[in-house]
Amino acid sequence: MTILHFDSSINGENSASRAISARVVEQVQSLNWGEQVVYRDLAADPLAHLTLDAFADTSVLDEFLAADTIVIGAPMYNFTLSTQLKAWIDRILIAGKTFRYTENGPEGLAGERRVIIALARGGIYDVGSPAAALEHLESYLRGIFNFIGIEPEFVAADGLAISPEVRETAIAQALGETVRLAA
Numbered sequence: 001m002t003i004l005h006f007d008s009s010i011n012g013e014n015s016a017s018r019a020i021s022a023r024v025v026e027q028v029q030s031l032n033w034g035e036q037v038v039y040r041d042l043a044a045d046p047l048a049h050l051t052l053d054a055f056a057d058t059s060v061l062d063e064f065l066a067a068d069t070i071v072i073g074a075p076m077y078n079f080t081l082s083t084q085l086k087a088w089i090d091r092i093l094i095a096g097k098t099f100r101y102t103e104n105g106p107e108g109l110a111g112e113r114r115v116i117i118a119l120a121r122g123g124i125y126d127v128g129s130p131a132a133a134l135e136h137l138e139s140y141l142r143g144i145f146n147f148i149g150i151e152p153e154f155v156a157a158d159g160l161a162i163s164p165e166v167r168e169t170a171i172a173q174a175l176g177e178t179v180r181l182a183a
């Protein structure tokens with residue numbers, strides 16, 4: 001049983017997504033005592049951009065397939081995910097391994113894994129809000145994990161750039177929400 005934990009924020013100790021993803025891992029570990037955690041900091045130790053040659057190295061895919069639970073810290077940069085996290089996704093969406101095309105359409109092959117994503121966004125993107133159409137982080141991550149057969153769970157801290165007070169409240173709320181993951 002392995003928890004695979006990723007962070008991808010460039011903000012180091014001041015990162016909200018790092019604080020929340022760490023709390024998620026704590027909560028998941030409290031459910032599964034003794035579970036091994038493998039940690040990858042995609043900002044400190046980035047994967048290279050995808051190349052054809054990179055497909056020959058399946059180590060990132062193999063690590064993903066070996067995990068039962070994947071916890072991801074995902075900050076919003078320019079309305080979507082960090083390029084560091086995208087480089088990881090480029091290595092796990094592999095035809096014949098995590099999805100395949102059938103006569104009835106695409107089929108996910110990577111189900112039976114739990115994926116929990118800690119989102120941190122400077123603005124507010126709720127349905128009906130002025131910036132809703134620019135939300136390409138949660139929607140993208142939900143889409144790609146659904147595509148490979150996984151329904152991801154999200155914990156979000158939003159409006160972090162609005163004011164220090166909103167930031168503090170939003171992070172506290174998200175940290176509190178991680179408790180429901182252990183319910």
Ligand SMILES: Cc1cc2nc3c(=O)[nH]c(=O)nc-3n(C[C@H](O)[C@H](O)[C@H](O)COP(=O)(O)O)c2cc1C
Pocket residue numbers: 009010011014015016017018074075076077078079080120121122123124160161
């Ligand atoms: C380079 C950069 C781009 C950002 N772009 C957006 C954006 O498009 N929309 C948004 O709501 N917040 C944006 N933000 C704010 C971050 O989403 C916010 O600071 C969040 O806390 C980042 O997560 P972190 O604290 O884990 O680093 C941006 C921040 C940075 C540093």
